[in-house]
Amino acid sequence: MQQNTLTEYPGNLYVVAAPSGAGKSSLVKALMEVDAGVKASISHTTRAPRGQEVDGREYFFVDNATFDTMVANQDFLEWAQVHGNRYGTSRQAVEQRLSEGGDVLLEIDYQGALQIKQIFPHAVLVFVLPPSWEELRSRLQRRGEDSAETIEQRLVNAEQEMAQAAKFDFVIINELFERALFDLKSIVHAQRLKYAAQSRSRATVFSALHII
Numbered sequence: 001m002q003q004n005t006l007t008e009y010p011g012n013l014y015v016v017a018a019p020s021g022a023g024k025s026s027l028v029k030a031l032m033e034v035d036a037g038v039k040a041s042i043s044h045t046t047r048a049p050r051g052q053e054v055d056g057r058e059y060f061f062v063d064n065a066t067f068d069t070m071v072a073n074q075d076f077l078e079w080a081q082v083h084g085n086r087y088g089t090s091r092q093a094v095e096q097r098l099s100e101g102g103d104v105l106l107e108i109d110y111q112g113a114l115q116i117k118q119i120f121p122h123a124v125l126v127f128v129l130p131p132s133w134e135e136l137r138s139r140l141q142r143r144g145e146d147s148a149e150t151i152e153q154r155l156v157n158a159e160q161e162m163a164q165a166a167k168f169d170f171v172i173i174n175e176l177f178e179r180a181l182f183d184l185k186s187i188v189h190a191q192r193l194k195y196a197a198q199s200r201s202r203a204t205v206f207s208a209l210h211i212i
């Protein structure tokens with residue numbers, strides 16, 4: 001099987017980070033509806049589930065002791081403390097899919113994203129910005145999932161998070177949703193073409209370009 005020259009795995013790895021409420025979950029969900037080739041990894045978290053969240057769908061919800069054990073066993077590719085809870089990316093699930101040639105998308109915070117870039121230098125890091133502070137606040141409020149206190153904490157954290165945007169490969173502004181989705185789709189498509197272009201096989205390149 002053809003191997004990505006920048007890694008031992010043939011699949012592409014994308015990381016999407018953003019301050020809470022910027023719209024990254026909405027964008028990632030919409031991307032996966034139109035691109036079956038990309039699968040989002042399901043993280044483990046010590047956070048309590050929100051209203052409609054289901055264990056094993058949005059997250060694997062675990063207690064602190066379980067998370068500690070997973071850290072000790074090196075079950076996470078990366079993990080971080082975010083907004084007072086811990087979140088981690090399963091090493092086994094991601095490496096298995098990448099090794100099978102599937103693309104993986106991680107929707108994680110900037111600390112995790114920068115850890116991933118150390119391990120997988122070829123990973124494509126995308127940072128999603130809201131159009132303004134007012135809109136960020138109002139999206140968190142309109143979502144109606146978090147207490148006023150949680151929203152304030154997330155807005156305070158957003159300042160520090162947004163200062164990291166320049167370390168990412170791409171920055172998207174999520175003002176008009178369809179425009180931001182187009183930008184994300186283009187980044188994913190361009191990475192696939194770059195990978196295909198590394199192949200010596202012309203058929204592989206043309207297939208990625210949908211020419212044949």
Ligand SMILES: Nc1ncnc2c1ncn2[C@@H]1O[C@H](COP(=O)(O)OP(=O)(O)OP(=O)(O)O)[C@@H](O)[C@H]1O
Nearest residue numbers: 019020021022023024025026139143174175176177
């Ligand atoms: N372009 C947009 N215009 C207006 N509202 C949007 C836009 N994108 C997302 N939203 C809305 O903003 C709210 C926050 O979006 P979402 O939950 O996707 O954010 P998030 O970045 O994943 O947040 P978190 O990190 O807290 O999970 C949701 O109610 C979503 O419907």
Ligand SMILES: Nc1nc2c(ncn2[C@@H]2O[C@H](COP(=O)(O)O)[C@@H](O)[C@H]2O)c(=O)[nH]1
Nearest residue numbers: 043047079080082087088089107108109112
């Ligand atoms: N470093 C990691 N960050 C993660 C992971 N999974 C999610 N996250 C980020 O946490 C915050 C809060 O998420 P929420 O669902 O509680 O709103 C957000 O920035 C997520 O992207 C992970 O595995 N590692």
